[in-house]
Amino acid sequence: xxxxxxxxxxxxxxxxxxxxxxxxxxxxxxxxxxxxxxxxxxxxxxxxxxxxxxxxxxxxxxxxxxxxxxxxxxxxxxxxxxxxxxxxxxxxxxxxxxxxxxxxxxxxxxxxxxxxxxxxxxxxxxxxxxxxxxxxxxxxxxxxxxxxxxxxxxxxxxxxxxxxxxxxxxxxxxxxxxxxxxxxxxxxxxxxxxxxxxxxxxxxxxxxxxxxxxxxxxxxxxxxxxxxxxxxxxxxxxxxxxxxxxxxxxxxxxxxxxxxxxxxxxxxxxxxxxxxxxxxxxxxxxxxxxxxxxxxxxxxxxxxxxxxxxxxxxxxxxxxxxxxxxxxxxxxxxxxxxxxxxxxxxx
Numbered sequence: 001x002x003x004x005x006x007x008x009x010x011x012x013x014x015x016x017x018x019x020x021x022x023x024x025x026x027x028x029x030x031x032x033x034x035x036x037x038x039x040x041x042x043x044x045x046x047x048x049x050x051x052x053x054x055x056x057x058x059x060x061x062x063x064x065x066x067x068x069x070x071x072x073x074x075x076x077x078x079x080x081x082x083x084x085x086x087x088x089x090x091x092x093x094x095x096x097x098x099x100x101x102x103x104x105x106x107x108x109x110x111x112x113x114x115x116x117x118x119x120x121x122x123x124x125x126x127x128x129x130x131x132x133x134x135x136x137x138x139x140x141x142x143x144x145x146x147x148x149x150x151x152x153x154x155x156x157x158x159x160x161x162x163x164x165x166x167x168x169x170x171x172x173x174x175x176x177x178x179x180x181x182x183x184x185x186x187x188x189x190x191x192x193x194x195x196x197x198x199x200x201x202x203x204x205x206x207x208x209x210x211x212x213x214x215x216x217x218x219x220x221x222x223x224x225x226x227x228x229x230x231x232x233x234x235x236x237x238x239x240x241x242x243x244x245x246x247x248x249x250x251x252x253x254x255x256x257x258x259x260x261x262x263x264x265x266x267x268x269x270x271x272x273x274x275x276x277x278x279x280x281x282x283x284x285x286x287x288x289x290x291x292x293x294x295x296x297x298x299x300x301x302x303x304x305x306x307x308x309x310x311x312x313x314x315x316x317x318x319x320x321x322x323x324x325x326x327x328x329x330x331x332x333x334x335x336x337x338x339x340x341x342x343x344x345x346x347x
Contacts (some may be wrong), residue, residue, distance in 0.1 A: 004031060004134065009146060015069035020149065021055035024142050025064070028121065029057055032135055035102060036122040042078070043239035044114045049078040049088065050239050051118060068169060070240045088115050093136070101125050107136065109143035117143065124345035137242035155245040157223060158230035166244050166252065170300050173200050173254055201255040201263040204271070204307040208319045212250035213282055225279050232277055236270040260324060267291060267322045269271055275320065293326060309334060
């Protein structure tokens with residue numbers, strides 16, 4: 001019992017998904033000695049349901065991966081694993097008895113009738129009923145702690161990640177962008193092979209004429225538009241793209257590595273999805289989007305300013321469109337001019 005309490009204290013002290021997963025793996029290994037263990041983070045979007053193996057223990061020993069940046073090499077469709085598929089369907093623990101006498105048991109951590117995590121263990125047949133109750137209690141605590149963390153990181157109105165969590169996630173992506181530029185230097189470390197010209201992208205999305213919506217229909221209806229837009233956003237983007245409400249009618253998307261044309265197509269799909277959606281009493285609304293590539297040497301201000309320049313261009317030139325900063329520079333639609341202190345401002 002004392003060991004269990006110590007592990008609960010260690011888990012409760014963590015304020016980051018990756019760190020919480022690490023502490024949870026330590027607890028499960030120490031208390032229950034599973035033969036194998038995987039903590040899967042689940043993404044159950046409109047297009048597919050994916051499980052990302054973000055922490056655990058296997059034949060190669062312990063492993064821990066960034067829980068905020070799912071590495072495609074360690075992701076699989078949930079439907080490919082019959083036990084994960086059954087667990088998702090039943091939303092309760094499921095068991096598979098293995099030929100060697102051990103058994104595999106998967107516990108879901110559920111939110112809004114969808115699993116957000118699977119805790120997947122292979123245990124010996126000596127595992128007692130009392131210990132199984134303790135295990136279920138620990139997993140329930142793990143889910144509650146993750147829920148509290150998400151509540152602190154989320155925008156209270158839309159449920160997307162909030163502005164205060166943006167810098168943390170962006171710095172992680174900038175670090176990943178730096179390592180992506182080095183892929184090939186150390187093949188044993190490379191997470192994946194990137195297509196030529198692939199990179200991360202940041203997009204700033206702004207609802208057109210949102211003040212007019214608030215003035216005409218009232219702020220409650222305006223809030224409903226924001227909530228519905230966030231729902232469309234979740235359905236339009238890929239499971240591993242990170243989505244934020246920046247404040248007011250402004251939203252931000254951090255896109256995983258792809259080329260410029262594919263990034264533009266992803267954002268154009270979102271713009272079109274918004275345009276064809278009916279927003280309650282308001283009817284149809286539109287959005288303008290500006291986006292720019294992330295560079296390893298960027299600060300958050302750098303890339304946001306570039307994306308904002310593209311957004312302002314889209315707003316000035318008819319709204320309801322997607323504009324890429326790099327394309328605008330290349331075709332001369334945006335020009336650079338020198339300002340004080342040798343800095344460069346774009347207009």
